[in-house]
Amino acid sequence: xxxxxxxxxxxxxxETAFDDFVPAATGDFKKHFEAMRYSLLAGGKRVxxxxxxxxxxxxxxxxxxxxxxxxxxxxxxxxxxxxxIHDDLPAMDDDDLRRxxxxxxxxxxxxxxxxxxxxLLTWAFDLLCNPEYGNLAPEKRLAISHCIARAAGxxxxxxxxxxxxxxxxxxxxxxxxxTIHKSKTGALITASVISGAIAAGADENQRNALEQYxxxxxxxxxxxxxxxxxxxxxxxxxxxxxxxxxxxxxxxxAYFGIEETRIRAQNAVEDAKESLxxxxxxxxxxxxxxxxxxxRSH
Ligand code: GRG
Numbered sequence: 001x002x003x004x005x006x007x008x009x010x011x012x013x014x015e016t017a018f019d020d021f022v023p024a025a026t027g028d029f030k031k032h033f034e035a036m037r038y039s040l041l042a043g044g045k046r047v048x049x050x051x052x053x054x055x056x057x058x059x060x061x062x063x064x065x066x067x068x069x070x071x072x073x074x075x076x077x078x079x080x081x082x083x084x085i086h087d088d089l090p091a092m093d094d095d096d097l098r099r100x101x102x103x104x105x106x107x108x109x110x111x112x113x114x115x116x117x118x119x120l121l122t123w124a125f126d127l128l129c130n131p132e133y134g135n136l137a138p139e140k141r142l143a144i145s146h147c148i149a150r151a152a153g154x155x156x157x158x159x160x161x162x163x164x165x166x167x168x169x170x171x172x173x174x175x176x177x178x179t180i181h182k183s184k185t186g187a188l189i190t191a192s193v194i195s196g197a198i199a200a201g202a203d204e205n206q207r208n209a210l211e212q213y214x215x216x217x218x219x220x221x222x223x224x225x226x227x228x229x230x231x232x233x234x235x236x237x238x239x240x241x242x243x244x245x246x247x248x249x250x251x252x253x254a255y256f257g258i259e260e261t262r263i264r265a266q267n268a269v270e271d272a273k274e275s276l277x278x279x280x281x282x283x284x285x286x287x288x289x290x291x292x293x294x295x296r297s298h
Contacts, residue, residue: 003288010050014077015041017070021127022078035108035116036123040081043099043238045296047221048080048192049073051289055196055210058276058283064135069199071133072144075124076192079152082120083161083188085113092165093243100238124148136199144195151191160184169248177250185225186218193217193286209275213286216272220293223265226251228298231258237298269294 018040025034052073053066088095088103089110096106105113127133128145136144150156160183167176193214197207226244230253234241244251252261272290276283 001284001288003292006285006288007045007050007292010053011046013053013066014046014049014070014073017074018077021071021074021133022123031108031112032115032119035104035112036119038107039085039098039104039116040078040120042101044077044081045298046077047289047293048076048188051189051192051214051217051286052076052196052199054283054285054289055193056200057196058210058279058286059197059200059202059206060280060282061200064200068134068136069196071127071130072136072195072199075127075148076188076195078120078124078127079148079157080188082117082124083152083157085117085120087161089113092161093240093247095240095243097234098239121152140198140201143198147194147198148188148191151187156183156187156191157185160187164249167250172250174255177252177255181219181222182215185222186215189218189221190214205278209278212275213272213290216268216275217290217293220265220268220272220290223252223261223268224294224296226253227258227261227265228296232298265294 018037022037022040023029023033025031025037027033049070050073053069056064056069084098085104087093088098089105096103098104103113104116108116125145128148129141131138131141152158154162160180163176164180164184167180190211191214193210194207197210202210228237229241229244230251232241244254252264256264269290273287276286279286
């Protein structure tokens, strides 16, 4: 399997599903939906929904198909996009470029962008809970909603962001950096993998293995993000490069230098793939996705 065409096919699958699962910009709330859709459809690698679909397929269940998983996959991208919109706000990173385009608040104003983020976050749980979307048993919906809520909230992404902001321009131990990475970035990536596994009816062993895999690729993802921030250009990234150093953020390259950081990212990817030892060929895309997370250029 060639990773480039696989990623392209999966990205198209997810983006086509947005038309089925995310409201069109019409009616009384037209401008609000337009702001939500602007950021959601502005591009992006779609890593979290693709991981969710790949984890579900790795289980090899025959009683569910992509149409059952896609609402979950789209919900994850809605949450991820909300976090980017809010992260770019003047009160947070104050960025005017994201995914190579103007950030949400530049086009829709601060209030419009805050509400677009709120709308996407809340819509995600509508998608997860509403039996009209996909054919998942209620107990699976409940477990998936809880898993994603926990990962996106104060014990996960929101808490990690709060800790990250509070730590700017301060000295802190490496353990704090690990906690920031694990919660801010790793939690939603891990939940993307686990939610796919729950949807596909994974047993406890499979779920534990996929949790390990998710944690390791989540770590690798953030280390590579730090590396790219330090080494790539704004044009390559489609968002501000070099911002970590400007904001005085503690990062892997700041602690270990570029070479040691690369080795740590590679090790996390190898550990992730080892977690899949008991899985058959259905898990091959997950193995390739782990490699991609290390080799990605933006
Ligand atoms: C505002 C609650 C709240 C959280 C913000 C996502 C986030 C937390 C901050 C963004 C800043 C950042 C560099 C986070 C770590 C890595 C990360 C999540 C990068 C962006 O994700 P990608 O690379 O982006 O998957 P695309 O555009 O491809 O979807």
